[in-house]
Amino acid sequence: MKYAEGLKKLGNAILDLLFPISCLVCGSDGTYLCEKCFAKLARLEKQECLVCQKSAPYGKTHMDCVSKNTVDGSIAALSYKDRDVFSVIRTFKYNFVSDLARPLSTALIQEIHNQNLSDYFTDFTVVPVPLHSRRQNWRGFNQALLLAEKLADKLSLQVDNKLVTRKKFTQPQTTLKAEDRKRNIENAFTITGDAANKKILLVDDVVTSGSTANELAKLLKQNHAKEVWILTAAHG
Ligand SMILES: [Zn+2]
Numbered sequence: 001m002k003y004a005e006g007l008k009k010l011g012n013a014i015l016d017l018l019f020p021i022s023c024l025v026c027g028s029d030g031t032y033l034c035e036k037c038f039a040k041l042a043r044l045e046k047q048e049c050l051v052c053q054k055s056a057p058y059g060k061t062h063m064d065c066v067s068k069n070t071v072d073g074s075i076a077a078l079s080y081k082d083r084d085v086f087s088v089i090r091t092f093k094y095n096f097v098s099d100l101a102r103p104l105s106t107a108l109i110q111e112i113h114n115q116n117l118s119d120y121f122t123d124f125t126v127v128p129v130p131l132h133s134r135r136q137n138w139r140g141f142n143q144a145l146l147l148a149e150k151l152a153d154k155l156s157l158q159v160d161n162k163l164v165t166r167k168k169f170t171q172p173q174t175t176l177k178a179e180d181r182k183r184n185i186e187n188a189f190t191i192t193g194d195a196a197n198k199k200i201l202l203v204d205d206v207v208t209s210g211s212t213a214n215e216l217a218k219l220l221k222q223n224h225a226k227e228v229w230i231l232t233a234a235h236g
């Protein structure tokens, strides 16, 4: 074990020499996102209901909007429309920079705190939005799982990475128009664990229209989940 850790450290040191790490925003050395730039990343001014897209206090889906086919609430930390946030999330997702899971999860914890929800999620199970196995094999990791693990750690919750599986290979939602997103994601997931009576905290890097979150919530509630929320680093 120690030997493997030593090798990993050595490997990282060599990688750092070959590809020096620098802040994605200001270019300063040593980290992918320096403290200053992290503090300045564009936070969301308000939380949105993932059904009507209007402002939602505490991220809770409106009483008139919530149903067995929707999430019960959604919290996002950063604005995906901001250039720097966009670049940080893209790098996290497509350039395999797993180190960014830490600051992104910290931003989310701060927002949960801002919304006075710190004590709300104590009995929830954390479930990363799954990737299709084909995409995960190609990418080597699921960025939602990395984020989920960091969040679960900070919230002292358990991660269940086996509860739902993506069976349909879909086009990335961000490449589609809003009206096509719902159809693209329909029946994309299948239940592979026991959701009965559980409160579920879905985790993903970005939420846009909310189609993916609501599709998963529908499936989980059909399988008797008690409550389903989604936490995302950014809102598009
Ligand atoms: Zn910086």
Ligand SMILES: [Zn+2]
Pocket: 049, 050, 051, 052, 053, 054, 061, 062, 065
């Ligand atoms: Zn609403």
